[in-house]
Amino acid sequence: MSERGIWSTHFRTGGTRGTNQTPLNCLKITGARKRPECQDAFLQLHITSQTSLYMENVWPWIADHNLDYPDHSQIDIFNARTILVERQAQTESAYYQSEPPAPEPFTSLASWTDPVFDSCSINDNTCAKGYGIDITNGKNIYIYNAGLYSFFQNWNTSCIGTPTDSYCQKAMFRIEGNTQNVYI
Numbered sequence: 001m002s003e004r005g006i007w008s009t010h011f012r013t014g015g016t017r018g019t020n021q022t023p024l025n026c027l028k029i030t031g032a033r034k035r036p037e038c039q040d041a042f043l044q045l046h047i048t049s050q051t052s053l054y055m056e057n058v059w060p061w062i063a064d065h066n067l068d069y070p071d072h073s074q075i076d077i078f079n080a081r082t083i084l085v086e087r088q089a090q091t092e093s094a095y096y097q098s099e100p101p102a103p104e105p106f107t108s109l110a111s112w113t114d115p116v117f118d119s120c121s122i123n124d125n126t127c128a129k130g131y132g133i134d135i136t137n138g139k140n141i142y143i144y145n146a147g148l149y150s151f152f153q154n155w156n157t158s159c160i161g162t163p164t165d166s167y168c169q170k171a172m173f174r175i176e177g178n179t180q181n182v183y184i
Helices: none
Strands: 004-013 045-047 053-062 083-085 090-092 133-136 139-142 147-149 173-176 180-183
Touching: none
Parallel strands: 004 053, 045 083, 090 147, 133 173, 139 180
Antiparallel strands: none
C-alpha cells in the first residue's frame, strides 16, 4: 500500500492571467524557436526513488491554449520536463514540436541523462520530439495502461493516418543504459 497519494489533481504551467504567458505575449507562432518569455518550468513534478506514491486522475498540463480569454487562443509554452518518476502515465508530445525540435529551446543535460537527438536527420519531423517514457538504468519496471500520444507536427494534425505519414512521432519511449526487467 502506498504511503502517499494524489487524487483528482490538475496543475497547469502557463496560460493563465498573471503568469505573463498568455496570448498577449506567447501566442502560438509556427516555427518559433527562441522565445525566452515563453519558457517555463525545468520540471513540473519529481517523484524520487524513495517515494511510495499512488496517483489517480492526475494531470500536469503545459498549457497549449488559454482558458482565461474568450477565444481560447493557442499558445506556445516551453517546458524542459513534465514528470520525472524515478520509481514508478498519459503523456502527449508537445504540440509545437518539431518546430522547434527537441530539446529546444532548452539544451540536453547529461547529468539528467537527457536525450540528445543527434542521430535525427534535420528533415525528419518525426524524430527530435520529447519521449513519453524515458528509462535509463532502471530495474524491475512494470508499465500498465500507459497512454502515449503524439497528435501534432508543429501544431498541425495532418500527420495522423495519411498514406505517406502514418505516425506523427518516430519513438514515444526510450530505454537505454543498464536497464533490466522492463515490462510494458
